[in-house]
């Protein structure tokens with residue numbers, strides 16, 4: 001995938017990096033990027049929220065990191081957590097190829113370890129937007145952890161990938177029934193396939 005980016009995408013052009021990865025995953029080898037169809041929904045949420053602070057859980061190869069960072073205002077900050085060093089190394093190069101390294105802080109480590117350190121290590125008060133796309137059984141514990149650490153403010157937006165496929169039943173049950181969130185489901189398809197999947201957008205009510 002990285003070779004495809006370096007061969008087909010233009011340095012400093014995030015859209016060409018996104019296109020190169022999507023082309024590679026459609027033509028050569030499927031990969032678990034959020035993809036172009038759900039990616040458009042992601043783009044519209046990022047544009048609508050216009051966040052100053054973003055947390056991404058699960059960088060993988062940096063596809064959604066590039067999509068999000070390319071839409072952020074100049075002073076905005078995107079912190080992305082990835083605990084697999086091999087994926088982190090690839091993502092770092094993909095983000096650099098897109099010319100977005102100044103907007104992105106890629107942190108190598110587990111979300112559970114780093115979420116409690118966000119304030120002291122990065123001077124983050126609260127996140128305006130969180131994109132959840134890591135192991136599906138971590139969405140709920142990490143959401144509760146973000147609440148406990150005071151990282152969500154009235155109006156913070158959580159956007160979760162794969163709430164249908166592979167599915168995040170415990171997270172959906174919690175977020176749709178909690179009086180502290182207002183949720184909305186965006187129906188779509190699993191990246192590069194016709195299988196149903198979707199994104200769940202939830203506003204923290206404080």
Ligand SMILES: Cc1ncnc2c1ncn2[C@@H]1O[C@H](/C=C/CNC(=O)c2cc(-c3ccc(F)cc3)cc(O)c2O)[C@@H](O)[C@H]1O
Pocket residue numbers: 032033034057058059060061081082083084087109110111112133134135136138161162165166190191
């Ligand atoms: C606690 C913790 N801390 C830090 N990094 C963490 C972390 N937990 C995981 N990570 C990291 O994040 C990525 C993991 C992503 C998991 N995503 C999926 O499993 C996924 C799967 C599919 C899929 C659908 C149908 C199929 F048939 C097969 C696969 C589609 C998707 O879109 C997915 O996101 C990966 O880079 C992993 O190292």
Ligand SMILES: [Mg+2]
Pocket residue numbers: 032033034133161162
């Ligand atoms: Mg996903």
